[in-house]
Amino acid sequence: MTVFLDNVLGGIALGAVYALVALGFVVIFKASGVLNFAHGSLLLFGGYLTAVLHDDLGFAGALALAVLTTAALAGALDRFLLQRGGQDAHSAHVQTIVTIGIDIVLLTDLSRRIGGDLLSLGDPWGDAVTDLGPVTVADSRLAAIVVSSVVIGGVFALFRFTSWGLSLRAAAEDLEAASLMGIRLSRVRAGAWCLAGALAALAAVFLAAFPAPGLERSTGLIALNAFPAAILGGLASPAGALAGSLLIGLTEALVVGYQSELHVLGEGFGDVAPYAVMLLVLLVRPTGLFGAKGAARV
Template sequence: MTGFLDSLLGGLALGSVYALIALGFVTIFKASGVLSFTHGSLLLLGGYLVAVLHDDLGFAGALAVAVLVTAAVAGALDRLVLQRVGGSDPHAAHVQTIVTIGVDIVLVTDLARRIGGDLLPLGDPWGSAVTDLGPVTVADSRIAAILVSAVAIGGAFALFRYTPWGLSLRAAAEDREAAALMGVRLTRVRTAAWCLAGALAALAAVFLVAFPAPGLERTTGQIALKAFPAAILGGMTSPVGALVGSMLIGLTEAFVAGYQSDLHVLGEGFGDVAPYAVMVLVLLVRPAGLFAAKGAARV
């Protein structure tokens, strides 16, 4: 029972962090139709900034700067690079998706060079502290991940639901041409979406490298790819679906790791591919995702 509860709490914490990243995928896709592959580099950038700044600014100050800078870099990438690619081409979003792969390679290469073979601590206030919750001992970083992610996700949902930008985002997701005719400034909407996604990625980096993880390393950005199945499971246009998919992926990964000895027949590395296995199984039943919007059919 203790092992089950430990895996459950670990899965919830991991799913909460994946949700921050998956919301970025979904927000960008809703605003522009672009499937962003820059999330790994943006996450790595956010974590790197916290690592190098926390001695001078303290953890809170370093995190604030990292979130703002990563958001600005993401917005600049969209405004100065992606929006200049494709022009009026109806397939511009596909071309821009390919461009994000190249941008990610450039950023990751530079950041990996700066990090080298080091493990960089982020100076988070939780350290290796743990808390006893009944029969289960939980790392404080996991508790913080759940609480902070819940606040950030709640704030993002409030933006989607109650702000003019959120209304414009939903309109753009439904029909970009009609939204533009109604006065929605699509370039501003999508740039703001990229900024939000960058900020969420920087925040996620803190908890992905916190205890029990050893610290930030040059391969940390690859973890963002595990949130990709979560966004796919949700249908790519549903923030709620991204949240549900993230929890499903996080719990799957945690339980596979916790019961690895019972799943040895599947191989020692099955935990690494489990999120993608779940994605494939769900898509076989729901090809458009769990929460994909139903399109109107013209008869």
């Protein structure tokens, strides 16, 4: 039972971090119809900035600057590379392909800078642990749950109670109609990309924190595990992204935790478990857990 509870807590913490990343996929898709395959590179960029700046600025200062810089970079990529291609459905498909090229460029440069090193982000939790009854939990995991919950709550409030959130929801329903109603789609897109970049930079801290060894050049690839979470939720549903992230996080943690009992599935099954869950769910609900009936299949 202790092992099970430990895996469940670890899965919830991992799912909370995945939710930050998955929300980035969702807000960009809602605002522009673009699947941002450069999201993992933005996450790695934010983590790298935190790692190289924390000695001079302290953890809080480095993280704040990394979040702002990553948000600005994401907004600039959309403004100067993607929006020039237009904002209709056909352009969104082309822009999705462009994000693959952006990802390759960013990942190549960051991999060159990081090399084979493991970078510490200077987080204040270190390798400290807390005993919760029979379960011992890393403080970084508890921080991931608390911080992610607060940030996700703030993002949902942004969607619900601000004019930008209303504009985003209108754009998600019909880009052309939203434009005719006077909504400035370029501003909605810019806000979505900046928000996604900021969330990615924040997620990097917890993906590189203990019990992970630190930030490495492959850390950005972990963001791809949040992609099935976004798909599971219906891709255009923030609530679905949250539910899908928790499901993916729990699945991954339980599969890794019980790897010895599941050896028949292969040693690396934990890496593909999120995609296996995604395929199983989509076989039953092709539009995702929270996808509306009649929505286009992804």
